[in-house]
Amino acid sequence: RKERILCLVYLTFLKTVFLKQGGGKNISFHPFQDLWARGFNFEKAGKKSYSFSTGEVLKNLNKFYKRKEIQRLGAENGLDARLFHQAFISFRKYIMESSSVSADLHIILNDICCGAGHVDDLFPFFLRHAKQIFPMLDCMDDLRKISDLRLPPNWYPDARAIQRKIIFHAGPTNSGKTYHAIQRFLSAKSGIYCGPLKLLAHEIFQKSNDANVPCDLVTGEERVFANEDARQAPHVACTIEMCSTNTPYEVAVIDEIQMIRDPARGWAWTRALLGLCAEEIHVCGEPAAIDLVTELMYTTGEEVEVRNYERLTPLTVLDYALESLDNLRPGDCIVCFSKNDIYSVSRQIEARGLECAVIYGSLPPGTKLEQAKKFNDPDDPCKILVATDAIGMGLNLCIRRIIFNSIVKPTVNEKGEKEIDSITTSQALQIAGRAGRFGSSFKQGEVTTMHRDDLVQLRDILNDAVPPVKAAGLHPTPEQIEMFAYHLPDATLSNLIDIFVSLSQVDGMYFVCNIDDFKFLADMIQHIPLNLRSRYVFCTAPLNRKEPFVCTTLLKFARQFSRNEPLTFDWLCRHTKWPLAAPKNIKELVHLEAVHDVFDLYLWLSYRFVDMFPDAVLVRDIQKKLDDIIQIGVCNITKLIRASQSAAAPGTAEAVSEDFPLSRTQKDARAVSDRHGAASTEALSIAVEAAGLRRVKNSRPSRLGSRQEDVKSYGRGSLANRLLQEGLLTQEMLRQLESEWQDQHRNGRYGFGSKRDDQHSSKETRKKRK
Template identity: 65%
Template sequence: MLAQAILKYLNFRPTYRRILRYKKTAPPLSQLMVPLPVKATSDPYSNVGAELTGKLDKEEVMKSLAKFYQRREIKAAAIENGIDNYIYHQTYLSFRRFCLDGDKLPVDLHITLSDVIAGACHVDSLLPYFIRHAKLSFPHLECLDDLKKISDLRLPANWYPEARALTRKIIFHSGPTNSGKTFHALERFFSSKSGVYCGPLKLLASEVFYKSNHRGVPCDLVTGEERNFASNNKTPSSHVSCTVEMVSVNTPYEVAVIDEIQMLKDPSRGWAWTRALLGVAAEEVHVCGEAAAIDVVKEIIMSASEEIELRRYKRLTELIIEDTALESLEKIRPGDCLVCFNKQDIIWATRQIEAMGKECAVIYGSLPPGTKLAQAKKFNDPDHSCKVLVATDAIGMGLNLNIGCVCRVIFNSLIKPTVNEKGEKEMDTISTSQALQIAGRAGRYGTQFSIGYVTTLKNEDLPTLKRLLSQHPEPITQVGLHPTAEQIELYAYHLPHANLSNLVDIFVNLSTVDDSLYFICNINDFKFLADMIQHVPLPLRARYVFCCAPINRKIPFVCSMFLKFSRQYSRNEALTFDWLGRQIGWPFACPNTLLDLVHLESVFDVLDLYLWLSYRFQDLFPDSSLVRDMQKELDCLIQTGVAQLTRLLINSETRTPKLQWLA
């Protein structure tokens, strides 16, 4: 039966640490360079060499060039000119082809070859022409010093003159989950004359936006997809709540709050926190996060010649690790949150719990924000029959879901797929930081569940959980950086024939980073999108913006629509609401199977992509308001599907004999 196959699949745990690794060995710079073809001149007077010395014997030319290529002195001279073995060989092949196929060689080269063949001069006399050819074939040889200067990332503090012109006061609010650190920082935000809040998620930014306006402090919302104004006439407010990538480093504020500062270490998004910390132009900068980030933040602030004030907070409620594991889902009780690290476990656990007559709220990462909030609201409602939450670690960043009714957190497993700083995929035990943040969601100050409890589903995981929760998170030593559009444009000026993916590779290869403090964030997603639309004719700046789009490259439908968006844009044709509706098959019905639900989630991601692009290309993505209305309708359909997850699973068993939806 399918259910047994699912159970077997979900209970399988690999004994090795890494299940999939994308080996990233940085190739030498020269191998990133694509040689340009060098063509013979079309000047009608370019056959003067042949008139002076006669036609060249091609067989003798080949012999002379082969002798030239093999000389150690020539190889040594080439290295002195920045030509390594790879470029040396590629240039030789191109130079030989140029000399043999070109009927009209440059006069000086023709005469020199003639003299070499006649024995009138040494074969080494070809060196200046060989080096000239190498620089034409590999243009970076002429501008290597300029490229290195552009990619010198050792002093990122100097990139933000507005912030450096201020005497900023940096205040670090350090503490675990449920300690009130963000509360105190936000109180200063609300009382300021002007301020900006930088959060890691749209839902967090939205919550601060609503909370600020509810308290009578007009506040705008800025995310990657939209800008919502507090005032009806759409005049900018003095306060802004935004996702961290969207914070302006040119606008002056009295107070800035940067939440979840430990995300500096994130291998993909860490650059955004580094940029906010160094670049936000605020008189007071309040950063909130775990103690593991204190030392590295101090180092960064010192590099900007600024000082930091440290405020430490303790957890407001007690957190108790239970002595026994749950062992069986039959022991689930009201107020429990079962934390899983993949959608398969979520679906399996939900079915098992609901089979016992207990209603579940379900939250996982790919659900739309509205659906997550609806599920959290259902779980929080004391009058609702739903008393159990099954969620991924999406609940770890607590403010965004406002879950106040978790009494006990139960880890279904302690193994989670991760991506390391090299972009390599791994299956590994969760970190101390992750364990503390997720477990910290148990219990909430000022609620009926003031004491929090935490345990595991399996007995064998409990000792590991106790060990993780008894430790302090490992101190963060490096934070992320990322090449800017301006830097890539300068590279394109020097290397006009290189494509965007190639330019980024060259930039990373040539970059100089203070690796005691910084690393370059992985650019796999950026390069994937750059390669996907390489054949689409786009201006460099537009191409760069498209490649920064936050999409999940594992979802084929989203990638397909991304390609359609770029093609339509390249033709300068508006992507209207009607055009979009035809592409995605709008309208949709309520999902009947898990595959239907997964597809609706991917469609929601496509609408998010449209809104993200409309914020940057308003002229060709004109119907953002209509698309937002479409998203609201789609969100309702997804909410209906999630509320009937068990029914969808049963339908999937009868209609889909294979485990396709587990992929």
Template identity: 40%
Template sequence: MTKPQFWYPVARGMKRKLILHIGPTNSGKTHSAISVLSKAKSAVYCAPLRLLAGEVWEKLNTQYEVPCDLITGQQCIEIPGSTHVSCTIEMVNITKPVDVAIIDEYQLISDEKRGWAWTKALLGLPAKEIHLTGDTSRIELIKHLCSLTGDELEVREYQRLSPLAAESNSVKSLRSIKEGDAVIVFSRRQVYEVKREIEKVRKMKCCIVYGSLPPEARSEQAKLFNDQNSEFKILVGTDCIGLGLNLNIRRIVFASCQKFDGNVTRKLTPSEIRQIAGRAGRFKSIYPEGYVSSFDKNDLYLIKSAMEHQEPEDMSSHKAVVFPNFEQFAMFSDAMGGDTPFSEIIHAFVSRAKVAHYFSIACHLNMYDQACSIDHIPLDMEERYTFCLAPVDTRIHRILKNFIRFADDFCSKKSVPFRIYSRFNEAATTPDRLEQLEIDYKIAELYIWLANRFPDKFSDKPRADKYLEDVTQFINQTLSEDTTVKTKKKRTRSKRVD
């Protein structure tokens, strides 16, 4: 684990050039890189989100008329004669040489949960030319990684294409929210509360966007908000608007500059503030000038400081995240003894592994929880490793329960059936009921992810695909037509649906 650059002999045998496109949101850096990619004989685009992979795939096939495949964890669309691939970064093929590659939002290389995929792509892609796009926060880290790999590095800086300014005064209340505004909160519950209050005091409909909303629903909400002829004039969302959605926003209004990051409640970093704030004032949109504000005057001070001053890079916290592959786990398992539970292997490996100064090991807790839940099921080592990489939110009981059932059926039955209770006949008039549909979506998504890796066993994939389509359509219909989606005034303990 101390020299991950040597895990990729094909890439190390090539003379590669890395081009770092850095600049704020709405500066044209990604557009510039995609323009180069579209002219290449062969290329791959690595997206941080399925939405972005799909957007670039569509753009290459239609706008640029370049045959391009789409590969994500849940979807594979092959275009005859394709020379290009648009994929989520976890799905990139590091054994197939290409002329040009793009690694979008490269700064996520330091993300403790997913950063390993960016490190793998940066160190391992066998591409003659690799374009990295993102902000300025990891320049020194990339320079160091290039010194390890021997790759040439060129840095191109971009300036914002449209003006963006922090307002002089904070916003007094939700009554001051205007058409084209996006109010940023940091929880699903707050999204619905603020939506309900704005629709009550401003008499204008709100679109909503948050992380657990299915990607297709997020995209549909963005379309409604951008449509000048629709009734939806205001957006309420979480910080997920900072990636993957093109939105015509006049003003970003922060409800708070603090968020719970899964471990602690903390202040937003200057980089996070700029990423979110930069969504206002999109170039060539109906709002060519963007504004930023907040409800709290102290938060507004933080926002102004983040926008006016570029903080120096803190190398102590900016690491390239790595995680062991199957072969490394298998070798370690042999050393520990064949009967050791996989959960113990994960814990022992991570606790004993040593990494070089500019690297860190990815957070393994979710994978460990998944391993613990299926340690009793007789899977072989490679099957178990694959199952533990599946997209499972172990905090949600119903998702974890279905994950265990899928693994159990995988071992005990000829095929794994897709069974789920349809809630389409229930009125989804509260966030709690919509949340159950979102969980249904994740369970179907999990089945499809496993079906793409074990197609002979997960033979109900067409049924899961159809259910995913139906639940997405139902959520879209509920959000676009039903304005009665309200939070309950009196909160009661809800029963878990299994």
């Protein structure tokens, strides 16, 4: 075989020489008649163009792919099942479509087709090709060592050098667990509080300084020093991502420890729990996290002391639903799971002559605090609160009764598909527990639902045990990614992350957090020339990738940064068109919220790149002014809703834009259900599936077992009603779908008809209907 290869190479060399001496004439050589007979062909000025019998080659390649021995060899060389499959697809395409397949590979293929070789002979060529498309295969051992995440405690040598005392304060919402931990924090010589929200960090910052305990505030966008000379105070309140694992403290408090399981942010709690250098670490959260924290501390050689707390005020699940907004009383909070429901309910409350405060996640922290203050003020006429699950933590609210407008919420699963599913027991308890706060004017909390059909299921959810927290989140560090980049200098940051996750090994107590947002930003700024560390920082920026204006601004920040041009206050004002007026409709209010996020982004980057974002003080000043403008808009939110509707259909009071769907009341939704019937619901299900919205059946079994009751257990009435309530379907869309279904029904598309018609239909018709 070697002699044949050498002969073929030599003849190719001779051909090249003859071509040069022959004035460019086309001289063809056919060194082996058997190869020529099987379709091998040399032509056109020395270019090799080989033509195989496609079916025969594919047959042998498939045999190669299916052999267990080959798959095992691939695994030994770093090709797991996914990489092996991708490499084979590329290798097959290379053989079948490339005009420059190497001569030695051609001879191997010829021998296999002749029966003189074995498909295993292809493996060296396959592995060579795999290393060309996956360069990390050449340094797989080093990469595996870098991405080994099985011993996270070893990442924090300073914490391992001391013997820490871990105290777990376990209890439900409003049980005083955090209060006791904070008292120890205030009495210590030095301490750090780590919370999930800026609002919580700000609250502890104020409490500490009011108690004459100097305390600094550190968040991603803000640094506030207790001392006028900017000296660090012995105490600090921070968001959990900002905690230092190098500074020694006497006491540390980690709040909401159950969020260690969060698929996006869980890594921050893991880092704080394993890495904080504190003599005492007070962990506060749900009892469901006790076992995991105990197991994690066992790996560090530290014991956990558990202190259990009971709720300080009683919480009662009412036997009746609200059913109508006419039944609202002072101290009521209606919890919705979408901004559209917020808008709808707010307007209906205002139509009854009542004032309401509004709180939802995308509002600036200052606006949330003002709305909470307005609701809590006994002298303010605003006695009703309409909010999303953003009230679950971070705000002190005097709520008497929690009313769930819905018990299902839209979510996005790991595959990026939209789903609708019931809220979890943990979420329900967190929200319901806000009623009857200890120390408020309401000594007892109550919880119910807006709709009667939801009440039984809410009771079941609240009575269920919270599933234990099983794993803690991890995230690749900048240092690990830099070491990867050293071995793979040509890989993009997004590819580096993908390779890291695919090679990473984790212990059963850990998982790698979701990095889709990181990869989205990495791909977005990939074309901009940045060094790896700067690129990594830009990709970890806290922003909502669903906000186009904010994402566009980050892109402009990165481009300006790459040119080494400082991003000044004047540049930012031109980009955001500052100054901005008070919003006149909902669309303008949403834009103002996006501009506020842009200012947050600037401030966040200003602490990472001080020279390139030099005007943080000026930006913070205009952000406060913008906060006031947004507060004006939120206080007049019902006027903005009416303006949005009028703009959608001038002169029509009840018109609703598809971009601004309002929820239907229970009476309206049931009327729709009666009018359209079960068959219409079936057609709607088909239409919604086609639109990409995946309806997820409730995890709880239907109590009555029928299909109709299964739909009811999923929500109020039919699927149509639920989609209307959640703002995923508008009245106009419903009418259009009903019209389309009627047309299809008349044409027999779904095969619906009378029994008599079916009996007299032809065989062809029955086949079509099947």
